[in-house]
Every structure is written in structure tokens, then in C-alpha cells.
Amino acid sequence: MRKTFTRRDSLKLMGSAVVGSQLVGGAQPLAAHVHGAPAGERVGARAVGRSETRVDEDLRGIFVILSTPYTETGAVHYEDLAFQVEWLDRAGAHGLVWPQNSSDYPRLTTAEIKRGMEVLTRANRGRSLTLVLGVQQDSTPEMVELATFAEGLEPDMMIAMPPKVGDSLEDYREYYHALARVTARPIMIQTSPNRPGIEFKTDFIKELADAYPNLGYVKE
Numbered sequence: 001m002r003k004t005f006t007r008r009d010s011l012k013l014m015g016s017a018v019v020g021s022q023l024v025g026g027a028q029p030l031a032a033h034v035h036g037a038p039a040g041e042r043v044g045a046r047a048v049g050r051s052e053t054r055v056d057e058d059l060r061g062i063f064v065i066l067s068t069p070y071t072e073t074g075a076v077h078y079e080d081l082a083f084q085v086e087w088l089d090r091a092g093a094h095g096l097v098w099p100q101n102s103s104d105y106p107r108l109t110t111a112e113i114k115r116g117m118e119v120l121t122r123a124n125r126g127r128s129l130t131l132v133l134g135v136q137q138d139s140t141p142e143m144v145e146l147a148t149f150a151e152g153l154e155p156d157m158m159i160a161m162p163p164k165v166g167d168s169l170e171d172y173r174e175y176y177h178a179l180a181r182v183t184a185r186p187i188m189i190q191t192s193p194n195r196p197g198i199e200f201k202t203d204f205i206k207e208l209a210d211a212y213p214n215l216g217y218v219k220e
Contacts, residue, residue, distance in 0.1 A: 060094065062095070063095035063096070064095070064097065065098065065100045065103060066081065067084070068099060069081055076108070076112050078116065081123075085127070089129055093129065095156075096120070096124070096129055096132065097133075098116065098134060100134050100161070103134070105136075117150055117153055131156050133150045133155040133157075133158055135147040144178050147183060150183075158179070159187070160187065160188075162175065162190075164195070166195055172198065172200075173207075173208070180211075180214060186214050188218065189205065189219070190219045191218065
């Protein structure tokens with residue numbers, strides 16, 4: 001049974017997310033220190049591949065994963081989903097991400113995800129918020145189909161959790177390589193949840209970034 005969120009519930013959740021992002025790690029949300037960088041210098045959270053050292057200034061700051069609001073009947077409340085974009089813009093967030101685990105992603109149908117992506121794309125037009133669309137799916141073919149749809153909406157970035165049907169790092173490699181062939185946009189690799197016995201190690205992440213530099217962003 002789905003949990004129903006009212007607009008007030010969604011605002012409370014988003015408020016907590018924004019405040020938490022500002023408090024955790026001081027004033028360095030979504031930032032990481034890179035070996036060899038001057039003391040005090042902050043750069044975006046990415047695993048740099050090949051000889052690339054540029055940091056995209058548009059991909060820094062507070063990126064909030066949106067909650068998925070529902071109507072009393074359990075349908076996705078797309079009007080309230082769009083309202084979150086306006087609220088985050090006024091609150092000073094730098095980017096929005098949808099749909100991921102905390103967006104109730106596992107319960108959403110592909111049709112609901114696609115419509116939500118369209119709604120958020122329209123709601124974000126003319127704003128400075130960075131739009132990150134989640135394109136993870138259970139298998140590589142399903143992910144490619146959704147990522148191709150998302151590419152048509154021209155988001156600033158995509159994010160993908162590992163495939164649920166992957167049984168090895170080779171399956172993960174095929175999955176993320178396929179995504180990088182769909183889009184040249186920055187792609188954030190979410191390293192969890194993993195299949196039992198499969199571990200995302202730094203060397204593997206760097207290998208992906210070496211093969212496709214746009215795969216050089218990481219969410220643990």
C-alpha cells in the first residue's frame with residue numbers, strides 16, 4: 001500500500017532535506033577534496049577520468065532528491081510535484097533530482113516516471129536549478145529505453161542506480177557503458193543498492209570514467 005503525502009508533508013520533507021544538506025559537511029554539500037588540490041580549495045564531487053580536470057560549476061551545491069506526492073487515491077500528484085520545483089528555487093537550492101529511492105522510485109511505473117519527468121522539465125524552464133533525471137531500471141534494455149526518453153527532454157544531468165538483475169561487475173559495466181552511449185550529458189553513478197557479492201570499488205569507478213568521461217560523477 002502506498003503512503004499518501006499531502007502538500008504539507010512534502011514541504012516538511014523538503015525543508016528537512018535542504019537544512020540537512022546545509023548542515024552536513026559544513027558549507028560543502030556535494031563537494032569532495034581531490035588529491036593534489038590546494039588546501040581549502042573545493043571541487044565538485046566527481047571521479048576525474050583520462051586527463052580531464054575541469055570541474056563543472058553548474059554541478060555544485062545543494063541538490064535535493066524530490067519526494068513523490070500522491071493524491072488520496074494513490075495516484076501521483078503531478079501538480080504538487082511541479083510545485084516542489086518552485087519551492088526549491090525560492091529556498092535557494094542549486095539542483096533537483098527525481099526519481100530516486102527516497103522518491104518512492106521502486107513503486108512508480110515507467111509511465112508515471114516519464115510523465116513526472118515531463119512535468120518537472122516544464123516546471124524548471126526559465127529557472128537556474130540544475131535538473132537531474134533518474135533513469136535507473138532493472139535491466140540494461142529498460143534503462144536505455146528510459147534514458148533515451150529522458151535525453152529528449154534535455155536535462156542537465158542523469159543519475160542511475162545499478163541494475164537489479166546484474167550478477168557481476170561485467171553486467172554493471174555493460175549497463176553504464178550503454179547509458180554513456182545514449183547521452184553525452186554528465187551522468188552520476190549511484191553506487192547503491194548493490195546486488196549481493198558485487199562491490200563498487202574506486203578502481204572500477206575510475207575505469208568507467210576513463211572509458212566515458214561523462215561517467216565521472218558519483219553518489220554513494
